[in-house]
Amino acid sequence: MIILHTRVRLMLLASGIVAAVCLVGAQQPAMTPSAQGDPLGQIVPVDPLITVGTLPNGLRYYIRANTQPRARAELRLVVNAGSVLEDEDQRGLAHFVEHMSFNGTMHFPGQDVIGFMQSLGMRVGAHVNAHTSFDETVYELQVPTDNPVAIDRSLLILEDWAHSVSFNPVEIDxxxxxxxxxxxLGLGADERIHDTQFPILLKGSRYAERLPIGKPEIIRNVNHERLKQFYADWYRSDQMAVIAVGDFDKSLIERQIKSHFGSIPAPASPKPRPAYAVPDQPGTVYSVITDPEATATRIDAISKMAARPQTTVGAYRQQMVEQLFGSLLSARLDEITQRPGAPFLAARTVRGLFLRAEESTTISALVMEGGVERGFAALFTEIERVVRFGFTATELNRQRLNLQRSLERALVEKDKSPSGPLADEFVRNFVQGEPIPGIVYEFGMNQRFLPQITLAEVNRVAETWMPDRNRLIVVSAPEKDRATLPSAAKLALVIEGASGAPLTAYVDTVSSQPLLAHLP
Ligand SMILES: [Zn+2]
Known part of the structure; x- marks a missing residue:
């Protein structure tokens, strides 16, 4: 059986500063960055090392030469379609189509895709993979480039997936x-917990009704035509991208991509590709979930908001402000974790896209058995302390230095970035518009904005970090601990109490002086 990842994948925190650290990978110095002078309203430019093009039929492609690892290429076929586009009677068919792509195509009948990849020494799971999520389906191959036939045949696999999956009736059944x-069998505790959480988190939206795993009775009974209809409707040239990153001659790959994908006909009368929003909910919703296989007690507070545009220089700057806020608060939580008898084992807070239309801010902690109330009280006390007193100038300076150092490291190591994560960046650019300016430009933006961002500006983020609206409080714990878990009403009291308690300002005892003195 093919082991393919088909569970829901949430968009990870991929934008802004996080991206800076994993982005990178230039072979030659990039063009002189204009990051210092670009107006805030300008769209962040594409890294000149990436060739981005659109074929006449609408299919997009991204190509980038990269020598980590040597003699290898990462290929992706990205389809801008996932479970959210299924009709009511098609629930689960986006994932079913993905499976059929490994059960016979025009040039690779039967299991020949797998057979061919194995003949190259590549393994399913490690070098051949695919996943279906709400809004997109992504196919991934890693192939050798020292064999001239291999890469062309591999592009033929991608081409077949794009428009020539066979849907053999026997294979479907x-x-x-x-x-x-x-x-x-594939569901572990984490997936079960997520599957319980998603409909609550996404309540009132199309997403809540379209988990990628679908409905078993539809998988069991659906007729072949409805399956093929999903493929015909959404696997089309104007909704797909091909990505190639690796140790190859870029212009040769571009010619091969044009020849493979240029002949796919543009759709004659394409269905509009709808976008779905997640409606805001008033106040706070509580959810306590247990699972027999859960091994830890985890608490999360999640605050949602509609996704903001992320493509401009100004949006990048705002992400930096919020990322600084997140690392400042995480550092305080981390300091608490170090104390004897701490209320949690680990805690952290982040903000980022979790669906293409929705951003979330999450504060998460692992607590000891029986420690849910104490954990939440501690988390919300620290949020409230920041709301009332803000962070200190010394704390901000430390986080500025941390950020500066990680970017300097990324810049120094820009030629060591592996092709796989680079290819995944381009996937995110295609499906959600994440900027791909390259590390040189990004470093320039950071040089420009880091000294400008003020403490007052960072402190202002506190009010909107975890407000009592459009918010979800989640506890997930082992089934055996069910009796010890608090009710929703109890949790509401704990959180309210933490927000109203008398507090003193944080005193920074971590000295910044030696760090500053040792900077080169
Ligand atoms: Zn699957």
């Missing part, structure tokens, strides 16, 4: 059982 088995 055989695959039903495989998917149901995956559904039954």
């Amino acid at each position: 055989k695959e039903r059982g495989v998917i149901l088995e995956e559904w039954r």
Whole structure:
């Protein structure tokens, strides 16, 4: 059986500063960055090392030469379609189509995709993979580039997936059982907890009704036409991108991509590709979930908001302000974790996209058994302390230095970035518009904005970090601890109490002086 990742993948925190650290990878010095002077309203430019093009049929491509690892290329076919586009009677079919792509295509009948990849020494899971999520389906191959035939054949696999999956009737019916088995066996505690959480988090939206795993009765009974219809509707040239990153000649790859994908006909009368929003909910919703296989007690507070545009220089600057806020608060939580008898084992806070239309701010902690109330009280006390007193100038200076150092490291190591994460950046650029300016430009933006960002500006973020609106409080714990878990009403009291308690300002006892003195 093919082991493919098909669970929901949430968009990770990929933008702004996080991206700076994993982005990178230039072979030659990039063009002189204009980051110092670009107006805030300008769109962040594309790294000149990336060739981005659109074929006449609408298909987009991204190509970048990269020598980590040597003699290898990462290929992706990205389809801007996932489970959210399924009709009511198609629930689970985006994932089913993904499975059928490994069960026969025009040039690779039967299991020949896997057979071919194995003949190159590549393994399923490690070098051949795919996943279906709410808004996109992504196919991934890693192939050797020292064999001239291999890369062309691999692009042919991607081309077949794009428009020539066979949907052999016998194979369709055989695959039903495989998917149901995956559904039954593949779920671990984390997935079950997520699957319980998503409908609450996404309540009132189309997403809440379209978990990628779908409905077992539809997988079991759906007719072949409805499956093929999903493929015909959404696997089309104006909704797909091909990505190639690796140790190859870029212009040769561009010619091969044009020849493979240029002949796919543009759709004659394409269905509009809808975008779905997640409606705001008033106040706070509570959810306490237990699972027999859960091994730890985890508490999360999640605050949602509609996704803001992220493509401009000004948006990048705002992400820096918020990222600084997140690392400042995480540092305070971390300091608490170090104390004897701390209320949590680990805690951290982040903000970022979690669906293409929705951003979330999350504060998460692992607590000891029976420590849920104490954990929440401690988290909300620290948020409230920041709301009332803000951070100190010395704390901000430390985080500025940390950020500066990680960017300097990224810049020094820009030629060591592996092709896989680079390819994944381009996937995110295609599906959600994440900027891909390259580390040189990004470093320039940071040089420009870091000294400008004031303490007052960072402190202002506190009010909107975890407000009592459009908010979800989640506890997930081992089933055996169910009796010890607090009710929603109890949690509400704990959080309210923490927000109203008398507090003193934080006193920074971590000295910044030696760090500053040792900077080169
Ligand atoms: Zn699957």
